[in-house]
Amino acid sequence: MVLPMGSRDLAEADRDLAGLADRWASAVRQTSFVALSGPDLVDLLATQLHRLAAALVADPFCDEPGYEVGAALVSARLTSEAALHRTVAVLAELPAVVGGGEHRLSGRMAALLGAVAGGFTRAVRERTVLEQERVRLAALNAVRAAERSHRESAARLRATFDAAGVAIAIGDLDGNLVDVNPALARMLGAEAGDLLGRSAFDFFHPDDVATIQAATQEWLSEGDGEQVRVERRFRRADGRVGWVMLTVSLARTAGGGPGYLVAMAEDVTERHRLQDELHHQAHHDPLTGLPNRTLLWQHLAELLGRATPQCRLGLCFLDLDEFKMVNDTLGHGLGDQLLVAVADRLHACVRDAGHFIARVGGDEFVVILCGTNGPERPVALAEAMLAALRPAINIDGHHLNVSASIGIVEQPALGADPEEILRAADTTLYWAKADGRDRWALFDAERSAHQQLRYALTGRLPAALEAGELTVEYQPIVALPRAGAARAPAGVRGAEALLRWHHPELGTLSPNTFVPAAEQTGLIVPLGRWVLRQACTQAAQWQQRLADPPFVSVNLSARQCADPGLLEDVTQALDETGLRPDGLQLELTETAVMQACTPPRVILQALADLGVRVAIDDFGIGYSNLAQLRHLPLHGLKLAGALMAGVRAATPDRVDEGVVATVVSLAHTLDLTVTAEGVENAAQAARLAALGCDLAQGWHFGRPGPAEVVERLAARTGDQPGDGGPPG
Numbered sequence: 001m002v003l004p005m006g007s008r009d010l011a012e013a014d015r016d017l018a019g020l021a022d023r024w025a026s027a028v029r030q031t032s033f034v035a036l037s038g039p040d041l042v043d044l045l046a047t048q049l050h051r052l053a054a055a056l057v058a059d060p061f062c063d064e065p066g067y068e069v070g071a072a073l074v075s076a077r078l079t080s081e082a083a084l085h086r087t088v089a090v091l092a093e094l095p096a097v098v099g100g101g102e103h104r105l106s107g108r109m110a111a112l113l114g115a116v117a118g119g120f121t122r123a124v125r126e127r128t129v130l131e132q133e134r135v136r137l138a139a140l141n142a143v144r145a146a147e148r149s150h151r152e153s154a155a156r157l158r159a160t161f162d163a164a165g166v167a168i169a170i171g172d173l174d175g176n177l178v179d180v181n182p183a184l185a186r187m188l189g190a191e192a193g194d195l196l197g198r199s200a201f202d203f204f205h206p207d208d209v210a211t212i213q214a215a216t217q218e219w220l221s222e223g224d225g226e227q228v229r230v231e232r233r234f235r236r237a238d239g240r241v242g243w244v245m246l247t248v249s250l251a252r253t254a255g256g257g258p259g260y261l262v263a264m265a266e267d268v269t270e271r272h273r274l275q276d277e278l279h280h281q282a283h284h285d286p287l288t289g290l291p292n293r294t295l296l297w298q299h300l301a302e303l304l305g306r307a308t309p310q311c312r313l314g315l316c317f318l319d320l321d322e323f324k325m326v327n328d329t330l331g332h333g334l335g336d337q338l339l340v341a342v343a344d345r346l347h348a349c350v351r352d353a354g355h356f357i358a359r360v361g362g363d364e365f366v367v368i369l370c371g372t373n374g375p376e377r378p379v380a381l382a383e384a385m386l387a388a389l390r391p392a393i394n395i396d397g398h399h400l401n402v403s404a405s406i407g408i409v410e411q412p413a414l415g416a417d418p419e420e421i422l423r424a425a426d427t428t429l430y431w432a433k434a435d436g437r438d439r440w441a442l443f444d445a446e447r448s449a450h451q452q453l454r455y456a457l458t459g460r461l462p463a464a465l466e467a468g469e470l471t472v473e474y475q476p477i478v479a480l481p482r483a484g485a486a487r488a489p490a491g492v493r494g495a496e497a498l499l500r501w502h503h504p505e506l507g508t509l510s511p512n513t514f515v516p517a518a519e520q521t522g523l524i525v526p527l528g529r530w531v532l533r534q535a536c537t538q539a540a541q542w543q544q545r546l547a548d549p550p551f552v553s554v555n556l557s558a559r560q561c562a563d564p565g566l567l568e569d570v571t572q573a574l575d576e577t578g579l580r581p582d583g584l585q586l587e588l589t590e591t592a593v594m595q596a597c598t599p600p601r602v603i604l605q606a607l608a609d610l611g612v613r614v615a616i617d618d619f620g621i622g623y624s625n626l627a628q629l630r631h632l633p634l635h636g637l638k639l640a641g642a643l644m645a646g647v648r649a650a651t652p653d654r655v656d657e658g659v660v661a662t663v664v665s666l667a668h669t670l671d672l673t674v675t676a677e678g679v680e681n682a683a684q685a686a687r688l689a690a691l692g693c694d695l696a697q698g699w700h701f702g703r704p705g706p707a708e709v710v711e712r713l714a715a716r717t718g719d720q721p722g723d724g725g726p727p728g
Helices: 010-031 038-057 064-075 081-091 094-098 102-148 150-163 182-188 206-222 269-283 293-305 323-330 332-351 376-389 418-434 445-466 511-521 524-545 558-562 566-577 590-595 600-610 626-631 654-669 682-690 707-718
Strands: 167-171 177-180 227-235 241-252 258-267 312-320 356-359 364-370 393-395 398-400 404-412 439-442 470-479 491-503 507-509 551-556 584-589 613-619 636-639 673-676
Touching: 010 038, 010 081, 010 094, 038 064, 038 094, 038 102, 064 081, 064 102, 081 102, 081 269, 094 102, 102 150, 102 241, 102 258, 102 269, 167 182, 182 258, 206 227, 206 241, 241 269, 269 293, 293 312, 293 356, 293 364, 293 418, 312 376, 312 418, 323 332, 332 356, 332 364, 332 376, 332 393, 364 376, 376 404, 376 439, 404 418, 418 439, 418 445, 445 470, 445 491, 445 511, 445 524, 470 524, 470 707, 491 511, 491 524, 491 707, 507 511, 511 524, 524 551, 524 558, 524 566, 524 584, 524 707, 551 613, 558 590, 566 584, 566 600, 584 590, 590 613, 600 613, 636 654, 654 673
Parallel strands: 404 439, 491 551, 551 584, 584 613, 613 636, 636 673
Antiparallel strands: 167 177, 167 258, 227 241, 241 258, 312 364, 312 404, 356 364, 393 398, 470 491, 491 507
């Protein structure tokens, strides 16, 4: 049988499965009487291993083969509890043999082990029922024969009764014990003589007595069948509690009326213990002991299923910041210890309040709060968890500073969907990370809808490009009069290329609607390449038609800056359109420029050497070191609107004016051109000119529009004397 073993050698996997079959046979051979020879037993178990291995990696996953394997063991007469225990121990090694991600297969293996145990116990129970039926019939036949020949039948009955391996008790219709066999006395840990005359209900767990009595009386009064089967807890003489599978039969008198009760009992305590252990393994994280994703889902579904219109719930989705760096630098072993320490701190935050906490991924935890009445309680809990994680955690001499980001959802519970709640919390978690980490964020339906719209639009971008829905508009960039120069009309020196999407249903969309998601998905690279080509084509036409053509300024995203094909894209666009390099300006964000390193910085230098202008866009909102500007291949700065807020105010802020003047002075010292953005009126333009800004753009000079508008303005400027401003 060929199994999808991932990158493992198939022959090696087959040898490992064969070795596992040998170990399995050795483990169980002495636990039961097996009619099969040694090689036949190995072949049988090897066949079962292949069935389990195939089920383990199958998609979709199904645990039914586990039940069939458990039944096959019983059919081979491997029926002892020791055989089941050793089988579970051996099969636990199967994920490592199959390969393909033991962490991913652990949940499936736990389900398969539970199915094996279930199939085993079901087959054993059916086998036991057959034995019990034979014993019951023998007992009943012996009783009837006793009425005909008391002495002979009594001897046969006693021999069968005493020698039976199944625990048997005979009682009156009130449940008082009339006779018990040695097997029952051993099961209860008492002497047979001490049991006679006592009520059978004395040996059941107190919490189950009322239920058993009611069921027995109902069965006797309604005469529904000749026997009843129940599985309940019982108490041994030493007080220990176990589980028993009890089959109670009604023996009738010669006249056909109820005579007495015959009960046969099977101690199934070990099976219950094993099932509980397997259930715990399937629903709890083996590293931290917290509930896992499966149990979280069940708990959340149960809460929502019994919710009333007044019920609300809160959910905190927590993810450690930069945990991957811990694993990569200090190893997964220390990372696991860190997760245990984090789980302990988080559990301490929620334990007294009774909130449900689960580990749902590598470094992801979820807390569910019931009975909330608004976001206050989950927010307070989130702040408490963040505070609990901030003190350093000491592991093996390492002092680890841990922070986390938390997404919070608080909403009515009635009618809510578990998957949607978890998805909303996961989305909100990444809002917190995007806002700076070590913080929480509260779910906002409007923001989520806007984000979903962004991603939906991004997915349609390639089709929109093919359909011609995307266009490029241009906003004039004009020269400002220099300080001390005579006032002159603003001269068009350039134009910024701005992408627009004319959506057939949503109308004209600005780049802010879809570009951020395109940046995250990588679509920004081909999209930016298209904008670059369109802009270069237009600027080349201006160079052909105008005496003093404006340059075109194109924005580059962070992904484009890091793309190794950027230089080739620019060179190809210039060559194919015929645009002179000085007719193109590339605008990069301040952060992208300052983070640029080899090879991106080398590419920027190559572009500058080619003659292409390189400018920093939105300068003043990033974190750049001004002293580093002199080492970068830059030609200009575009001041961010936030930096000039005080300058553009009706009553200018002298401090803001001073900051702008200082930045302009430094830029001029470095031979950089300064462009002011967002100029809305003549007073602002005059103020910025007085501060030394070289260029400006904004609604005062012209809104984004067709290339023809910029061309007309540039042609009109070319007919007038210039102001001697710097080249755009």
